[in-house]
Amino acid sequence: MGRINLEELAKRNIIVFLDYYNITTESGEPLDFFNHPYLVDIFLDFSPKQVWLKAAQLGLSTTAILKTFFIVAKMGLDVIYSMPAASDLDDFVGGKLNRIVNMNERLRKLIGGTDNIKRKQIENGVVYFRGTMTERAAISVSADLYVCDEMDRSDLKVVEQYKSRLNHSKFEWEWYFSNPKIMNAGVHKKWQISTQNHWFVKCSHCGKWQYMSFPDSFHEADPSDKLDFDRYICKHCGKTISSNEIRNGKWIKKHKEAKFSGYWMPLWINPLKSAKDILEDYRNKPSDYFANFVCGLPAKDEGGEISENLIYQNCNNIKQEREGRVIIGCDSGITKHYTVGDSNGIFEYGKTTRMSDVENFLLKYPNSLLVMDAMPDITAPRELANKYPSRVFLCFYTGTSNNTELIKWNSKDHRVNADRSGLFQILVDELNAGSIIFENVAEYWADYVKHFNSTYRITEKNNRGMDVIKWECADGMDHWLHSLIYWRIGMDKNTVQAKILTNKRKVRTSPTIKQSLLNRIK
Ligand SMILES: [Zn+2]
Numbered sequence: 197m198g199r200i201n202l203e204e205l206a207k208r209n210i211i212v213f214l215d216y217y218n219i220t221t222e223s224g225e226p227l228d229f230f231n232h233p234y235l236v237d238i239f240l241d242f243s244p245k246q247v248w249l250k251a252a253q254l255g256l257s258t259t260a261i262l263k264t265f266f267i268v269a270k271m272g273l274d275v276i277y278s279m280p281a282a283s284d285l286d287d288f289v290g291g292k293l294n295r296i297v298n299m300n301e302r303l304r305k306l307i308g309g310t311d312n313i314k315r316k317q318i319e320n321g322v323v324y325f326r327g328t329m330t331e332r333a334a335i336s337v338s339a340d341l342y343v344c345d346e347m348d349r350s351d352l353k354v355v356e357q358y359k360s361r362l363n364h365s366k367f368e369w370e371w372y373f374s375n376p377k378i379m380n381a382g383v384h385k386k387w388q389i390s391t392q393n394h395w396f397v398k399c400s401h402c403g404k405w406q407y408m409s410f411p412d413s414f415h416e417a418d419p420s421d422k423l424d425f426d427r428y429i430c431k432h433c434g435k436t437i438s439s440n441e442i443r444n445g446k447w448i449k450k451h452k453e454a455k456f457s458g459y460w461m462p463l464w465i466n467p468l469k470s471a472k473d474i475l476e477d478y479r480n481k482p483s484d485y486f487a488n489f490v491c492g493l494p495a496k497d498e499g500g501e502i503s504e505n506l507i508y509q510n511c512n513n514i515k516q517e518r519e520g521r522v523i524i525g526c527d528s529g530i531t532k533h534y535t536v537g538d539s540n541g542i543f544e545y546g547k548t549t550r551m552s553d554v555e556n557f558l559l560k561y562p563n564s565l566l567v568m569d570a571m572p573d574i575t576a577p578r579e580l581a582n583k584y585p586s587r588v589f590l591c592f593y594t595g596t597s598n599n600t601e602l603i604k605w606n607s608k609d610h611r612v613n614a615d616r617s618g619l620f621q622i623l624v625d626e627l628n629a630g631s632i633i634f635e636n637v638a639e640y641w642a643d644y645v646k647h648f649n650s651t652y653r654i655t656e657k658n659n660r661g662m663d664v665i666k667w668e669c670a671d672g673m674d675h676w677l678h679s680l681i682y683w684r685i686g687m688d689k690n691t692v693q694a695k696i697l698t699n700k701r702k703v704r705t706s707p708t709i710k711q712s713l714l715n716r717i718k
Contacts, residue, residue, distance in 0.1 A: 390458025525683030
């Protein structure tokens with residue numbers, strides 16, 4: 197039997213590598229797997245596609261740095277490693293990464309040639325560090341691995357550009373790490389197509405394996421009981437879960453076959469964090485902070501979430517009377533996506549490449565109204581508007597203004613201006629309130645809902661430091677969503693009362709809402 201050559205094994209196995217070379221953190225502390233047992237499998241996982249949905253304070257930045265170093269040295273990969281902004285890179289590379297390297301002779305030896313904030317040569321591979329906010333043009337280098345750190349604070353359009361730099365690689369590895377911020381977008385969206393590993397612990401009282409979640413795994417001390425204390429509890433028998441039980445946990449996949457290897461890492465998988473620590477954060481921190489940085493989950497963005505459920509929860513297979521003017525909303529382009537409905541709800545949708553199919557609705561429903569965008573080619577929409585005066589309007593989105601008017605009709609020009617963010621919000625609020633009915637069984641809407649799964653709301657500071665709300669689509673699959681917005685704009689012209697929609701303060705009495713209230717009373 198030959199002797200095991202640890203030096204050789206350290207080239208192949210990262211845990212042996214870390215141990216053999218006594219790799220430490222930036223402050224010279226040895227890596228502590230006793231108190232971070234969940235990190236072992238995270239280190240060992242070199243799946244090409246990875247996603248981490250993570251809380252803060254779990255030692256994951258160090259893990260990301262060391263994993264990247266190891267795999268570049270081992271396989272000679274070229275890597276693009278992005279952080280949200282250039283200033284993040286200064287902290288991350290100039291601060292953390294360089295300090296870890298300085299502490300560890302072995303890592304120093306791996307670096308050769310170029311070594312600066314934007315580029316490090318590690319053995320036969322190169323890591324390019326880049327921001328997503330300030331880069332004017334995505335870099336032209338190609339890469340084998342794209343590491344997207346702090347994805348949910350990054351510009352997701354630039355993230356897509358970096359990802360496209362993998363197209364010529366035989367590897368095409370993608371790793372996404374983030375405190376999740378946005379429901380159904382960013383890292384939370386990748387999580388949904390992942391193995392969804394949860395840290396399972398075994399209750400020593402009833403023997404049941406379970407993953408811990410908030411608030412089900414928590415017991416808050418009863419102030420009137422002096423012997424009671426904040427603690428973790430078993431979801432099944434209610435008895436105490438100890439830090440040792442958390443330490444002896446293991447990762448369990450929810451989906452065995454999934455594109456991404458995914459881990460959900462709430463703060464309580466760290467056995468050093470007590471239930472009291474977590475409950476104190478719950479009581480003292482803002483709710484979105486608690487969700488993102490403690491639970492490792494996107495905050496429930498009340499009214500800011502667009503998903504297929506928004507449509508499904510409003511499906512109703514009862515045939516409605518047709519009432520009022522039929523409105524057709526159409527997102528034009530080579531393929532035209534349309535939504536058709538009236539005061540009693542939406543009853544048809546579809547797509548076509550022929551403008552004549554859209555025109556047929558104007559013929560089929562006398563006095564109907566068509567609202568469509570004028571992009572990318574205004575010629576055909578304008579012809580239709582001239583042919584059906586006062587029945588076809590070309591919609592132009594305007595930015596958020598301080599003007600209270602969300603919709604401005606101009607019959608002479610067949611034109612309607614609409615405040616894009618304001619209309620998104622009204623639509624989402626009305627769908628949440630159950631004010632718009634989608635007639636037919638849920639299966640009928642299966643294609644339609646696909647265009648409601650990648651749009652999300654963000655708040656940005658403008659150049660005057662004011663908060664500006666924006667709705668963005670991650671992948672361009674939002675045509676039916678826009679056609680529904682055009683329908684909603686058209687509803688503004690439906691009745692005299694509908695005019696109320698153009699006044700933000702009175703929007704709650706818009707006709708569709710009133711109709712749904714009436715329906716409930718009936
Ligand atoms: Zn139990």
